[in-house]
Amino acid sequence: MTFAPITTMWRAPMALQLPSPPKVGMVSLGCPKNLVDSERILTKLRSDGYSMSPDYAGADVVLVNTCGFLDSAKEESLEAIGEAIAENGRVIVTGCMGKEAEAIRARFPGVLAITGAHQYEEVVGAVHEAAPMPPSAFLNLVPERDLKLTPRHYSYLKISEGCNHRCAFCIIPSLRGDLVSRRPDAILREAEKLVAAGTKELLVISQDTSAYGVDIRHQPREWHGREVRAHMTDLSRELGSLGAWVRLHYVYPYPHVDQVIPLMAEGLILPYLDIPFQHASRNVLRAMKRPANEAKVLERIKTWRDICPDIAVRSTFVVGFPGETEDDFRYLMDWLEEARLDRIGAFRFEPVEGAAANDLPDPVPEEVKEERYARLMELTARISAEKLEAKIGRTLDVIIDAADDEGGATGRSKADAPEIDGEVHLRDADGLKPGDIVAVEIEDADEHDLFGVPVGN
Ligand code: SF4
Numbered sequence: 001m002t003f004a005p006i007t008t009m010w011r012a013p014m015a016l017q018l019p020s021p022p023k024v025g026m027v028s029l030g031c032p033k034n035l036v037d038s039e040r041i042l043t044k045l046r047s048d049g050y051s052m053s054p055d056y057a058g059a060d061v062v063l064v065n066t067c068g069f070l071d072s073a074k075e076e077s078l079e080a081i082g083e084a085i086a087e088n089g090r091v092i093v094t095g096c097m098g099k100e101a102e103a104i105r106a107r108f109p110g111v112l113a114i115t116g117a118h119q120y121e122e123v124v125g126a127v128h129e130a131a132p133m134p135p136s137a138f139l140n141l142v143p144e145r146d147l148k149l150t151p152r153h154y155s156y157l158k159i160s161e162g163c164n165h166r167c168a169f170c171i172i173p174s175l176r177g178d179l180v181s182r183r184p185d186a187i188l189r190e191a192e193k194l195v196a197a198g199t200k201e202l203l204v205i206s207q208d209t210s211a212y213g214v215d216i217r218h219q220p221r222e223w224h225g226r227e228v229r230a231h232m233t234d235l236s237r238e239l240g241s242l243g244a245w246v247r248l249h250y251v252y253p254y255p256h257v258d259q260v261i262p263l264m265a266e267g268l269i270l271p272y273l274d275i276p277f278q279h280a281s282r283n284v285l286r287a288m289k290r291p292a293n294e295a296k297v298l299e300r301i302k303t304w305r306d307i308c309p310d311i312a313v314r315s316t317f318v319v320g321f322p323g324e325t326e327d328d329f330r331y332l333m334d335w336l337e338e339a340r341l342d343r344i345g346a347f348r349f350e351p352v353e354g355a356a357a358n359d360l361p362d363p364v365p366e367e368v369k370e371e372r373y374a375r376l377m378e379l380t381a382r383i384s385a386e387k388l389e390a391k392i393g394r395t396l397d398v399i400i401d402a403a404d405d406e407g408g409a410t411g412r413s414k415a416d417a418p419e420i421d422g423e424v425h426l427r428d429a430d431g432l433k434p435g436d437i438v439a440v441e442i443e444d445a446d447e448h449d450l451f452g453v454p455v456g457n
Pocket of ligand 1 (some may be wrong): 120163164165166167170171173208252344
């Protein structure tokens with residue numbers, strides 16, 4: 001019996017069928033600054049996977065970056081819009097003429113979107129809406145955000161810039177200006193990419209998360225076939241559906257914050273609120289130019305806990321603010337005793353160059369500040385230790401941040417944000433790696449951290 005010789009046949013690798021990316025045409029008018037804007041928009045679109053079209057015919061959508069410096073430039077811009085409409089029909093207008101949206105719409109009602117100068121995210125969002133990118137890992141290789149400085153398993157997600165408040169101790173509004181919110185669809189696109197790239201926890205940040213969308217009148221945008229308002233509640237719900245932990249930071253205590261608590265109870269977003277109350281005394285809050293309804297806040301925290309018993313409230317407080325009396329400080333201590341917040345950061349007031357608080361009378365002497373700070377830290381450490389001790393014996397979900405070679409690992413429960421809150425130290429955690437989320441039985445606690453062992457690992 002003879003065996004046929006074994007032969008191997010070389011096969012050409014199958015050609016990979018890539019979906020073709022949408023093509024964008026660009027007409028850039030005006031000065032070199034406008035040209036740089038056009039380059040930035042195109043660079044962003046390229047990084048999102050779009051290709052460029054050299055002519056009207058091949059473009060899925062045409063961007064006209066207008067100039068409105070002189071009447072003649074405006075006329076030239078309007079002519080360019082007219083030409084793009086006639087040649088292609090799917091036109092987005094951006095640039096200086098964006099300020100005259102009504103005049104453009106009156107003349108060209110078919111224009112898909114109009115955005116102003118330097119509104120890169122608006123233009124890019126309008127292109128995504130007009131010519132959606134087919135889902136493909138090969139087209140969207142470049143992440144939405146250029147560089148990530150956090151570990152792969154958690155990411156900060158900035159939803160707005162600037163702030164409309166004028167807290168007396170803060171210079172952020174003078175540095176960064178008033179609130180400017182991002183479009184909800186742009187935020188969700190970034191979040192979706194982060195989750196697809198391995199992010200397990202999204203940390204929502206801004207200067208004032210609960211004010212999100214106020215500046216753009218909570219204008220809704222389409223996202224995966226539904227309307228999503230530029231509002232903290234809508235955004236939280238959508239982020240919660242992406243399958244990652246979602247943690248809200250820097251929430252100013254507006255009444256509508258109450259609306260996100262049911263989302264926490266449902267498990268859509270983490271039962272965690274970072275609300276920088278800063279103080280509890282009415283006098284000090286007024287001097288700080290912060291809302292002064294501390295009694296109502298206590299009631300609200302109680303209601304939040306009734307709806308979502310596991311909610312962790314984190315806050316920061318300033319001691320020694322100008323004019324803070326011993327009575328004010330005692331009021332704060334009593335308030336904290338009643339509020340029993342889960343995590344507290346405290347600062348001694350320091351004048352910051354340019355802050356309005358620097359001109360306030362009655363500065364608190366340094367030694368008094370130190371003494372109050374020490375008392376506050378002692379109180380909050382005791383409350384924290386009591387709250388953590390109550391978790392002994394419970395089984396909590398823990399996200400792993402680091403693991404060693406000796407079976408140890410460190411992670412965080414849903415009540416702990418990275419860098420600022422406590423940790424959960426694990427024993428017998430072999431095989432776990434950063435980003436894993438495991439059930440952990442809590443065996444011990446100290447003032448800040450928990451200690452436990454994975455169960456059913
Ligand atoms: S402390 Fe926060 S809320 Fe107040 S002005 Fe500064 S950024 Fe705005």
